[in-house]
Amino acid sequence: MSKKLIIILSISAALLGGYFINLTLRDDAQEIKKAIYSVNPHNTNIAHLEFLDNKQAIAFYEWDSQGRLHFGSAFLKKNLFGWELVGSSAGQLSGEYTIDWGFSSLESRFSGYTDLIRGKILDPQIEEVSVKTNAGNVYKANLIEYDKDEKFWFLVSKGENLEGSTITGLSSEGEKIEQITK
Template sequence: MTLKLKLIIFLSLSILVVTGLIFNVGFSDDVHDIKEVVIASQNDPSTEVIHIEFLNDRKAIAFYERATHEYKYFGNVALQQKLFNWQSAGGSASYISKDYPLNWTFSNLEKQGFNDYTDLLSGKITDPKIDVVQIKTKNDNEYEAQVIEYRPGEKFWFFVSDGENLIGSTVTGLSKAGEIIDEITG
């Protein structure tokens, strides 16, 4: 083989390898990868990822439930996509209490490296009458959280702020008719 032919073969193989890496990174199964990271971060096989919210192409929040023999927990994991994989940036969880129609947890996303986002409020809804969740901040700004039904009769809510501090906000769970079912201040 001539040197020119060897060089052409080498360059062709290099282009194929680089193209394969780009294709693999760009089109990997993000949902599957995120679920694996979340389950590994909890070190508990009972962990079930119930929803993934992609904030942009490199940041996501995964919501999960997990159960022990005595308790059931609802939580979230903030994730960032690195060059070849998704990595946990932290999260929070809370015990699901049937005594409270509207459970909640708080995460400061800025401290987890999510510079475009400030805070995350989220929680499990245990009262089936709650269909709307509203947030009123200490600055009197009002927002409506997303309510996700992930199984028949099972819902959770979340809200991501992009600049406003949510500490001290009042969270209100309402029926479709606007009746206040539960209200909490955190």
């Protein structure tokens, strides 16, 4: 092998290695926020980042558009170049219920996960959310508090269909405050 080829291969290996080290040292949360703000930079508040694994994440966010509050979720995958937004789902908060509700199918976006249901909690007395599927299984949803006194809930499934589930918002004493079937 010629000396020039060895030098070129060494420099290429060093540059490639440096790139991958830089990629692994990046702050995933900052990269995800950057991806979301690049699509919707105005009045967007990221409430929570949920890492499903080291290459798949869901960002829950809200934004205000002309006095109308929206709540949604963005789906992100990590690839060779960083985090990429692969989809999102959001809806305007109607105020019709004390617990907001939204559904997203994850099968085409994430490997190993099938459905997501989520929503903003509009009644501060709701301290727990349960989800009863059409198959009769009952799950306790994850409840996230953010921005002092705001709350939302979510449930991600691995194989169970969550569409059409019954969502129940409960008080700290277990009293039913709101029940929705969609």
